[in-house]
Amino acid sequence: MENQDQIKDGWFFETCPLWPGMGFSLEIEKILYHKKSRFQHIGVYQTRHHGKMLALDGIIQLTESDEFAYQEMLAHVPLFAHPRPEQVLVIGGGDGGILREICRHGSVKTIDFCEIDEEVIRVSKEFLPSLACGFDDPRIRVHIGDGHAFVLEKKKEYDVIIVDSSDPIGPGDVLFKKPFYEGLKAALKPGGIVATQGESIFLHQECVLRLAKITKELFIKQGYSCIMIPTYPGGNIGICLGSLGPDLNKPAEPVPDQIQDQLKYYTPEIHAASFVLPHFAKQMLARL
Numbered sequence: 001m002e003n004q005d006q007i008k009d010g011w012f013f014e015t016c017p018l019w020p021g022m023g024f025s026l027e028i029e030k031i032l033y034h035k036k037s038r039f040q041h042i043g044v045y046q047t048r049h050h051g052k053m054l055a056l057d058g059i060i061q062l063t064e065s066d067e068f069a070y071q072e073m074l075a076h077v078p079l080f081a082h083p084r085p086e087q088v089l090v091i092g093g094g095d096g097g098i099l100r101e102i103c104r105h106g107s108v109k110t111i112d113f114c115e116i117d118e119e120v121i122r123v124s125k126e127f128l129p130s131l132a133c134g135f136d137d138p139r140i141r142v143h144i145g146d147g148h149a150f151v152l153e154k155k156k157e158y159d160v161i162i163v164d165s166s167d168p169i170g171p172g173d174v175l176f177k178k179p180f181y182e183g184l185k186a187a188l189k190p191g192g193i194v195a196t197q198g199e200s201i202f203l204h205q206e207c208v209l210r211l212a213k214i215t216k217e218l219f220i221k222q223g224y225s226c227i228m229i230p231t232y233p234g235g236n237i238g239i240c241l242g243s244l245g246p247d248l249n250k251p252a253e254p255v256p257d258q259i260q261d262q263l264k265y266y267t268p269e270i271h272a273a274s275f276v277l278p279h280f281a282k283q284m285l286a287r288l
């Protein structure tokens with residue numbers, strides 16, 4: 001749980017039991033928001049060099065300087081791997097960045113969005129409009145509640161499900177367990193794809209292996225895609241993917257110029273390359 005002790009001499013210090021023995025700091029100019037919601041502590045900070053930053057329970061969720069890498073990959077890898085995504089579900093992602101990216105896809109007709117903490121949405125709309133602009137699209141239906149409970153009520157409804165959860169500590173923990181993934185599979189239409197926040201291949205190997213094992217057991221195809229991003233622990237994060245049909249490691253159709261021109265990280269080449277893992281990671285996942 002975050003507190004004033006994490007801000008010292010103009011620096012924000014992030015430490016977490018999930019990546020023991022290391023810390024990450026950003027220089028901040030101003031605390032813009034600092035309050036506990038029903039579920040977690042929410043902090044928004046003006047950093048000196050990385051734009052505004054959102055932290056939940058003291059863990060950095062995004063900075064304006066590099067959030068595009070994560071949002072673009074988590075949204076566009078599954079959406080472009082699917083030949084024609086029409087119905088999409090997003091769980092978590094209260095800042096709106098994933099919604100912003102999904103809305104670039106003209107084939108998408110409806111986007112159900114389930115976030116547990118209404119306050120994250122409200123605070124993002126107030127302080128992070130470049131992400132929360134994602135909420136403006138009329139295709140979005142907002143549901144406030146636990147993503148696991150929401151998924152259990154859905155059967156064969158979605159082409160793509162994206163889980164933009166916080167780490168497996170606090171309210172996000174349930175989203176890293178097998179019963180949730182069983183619910184995700186049941187909520188997918190035939191040929192559907194799930195993509196979930198998959199933590200770091202360097203720092204969270206137990207978690208990555210667990211998610212890879214679950215998706216391997218449940219889905220026809222499974223993959224792990226790596227993203228470079230300076231302000232997540234170790235400078236990287238992954239996406240854990242499961243497919244009921246389409247190949248995951250390439251776009252199903254050419255990426256339209258009209259979408260590509262709006263993006264800063266995603267390209268078809270990066271899509272394919274992100275599934276090529278370092279030798280240790282390849283060996284680790286091959287042992288499953």
Ligand code: SAM
Pocket residue numbers: 056060061062070091092093094095114115116117120145146147148164165166167170171172173174175197
């Ligand atoms: N990718 C970012 C990261 O890990 O740094 C996560 C960004 S997004 C802000 C994470 C969101 O997941 C938060 O707004 C949090 O409230 C939401 N969340 C956590 N547990 C949830 C649950 N069980 N159901 C729905 N949303 C949840």
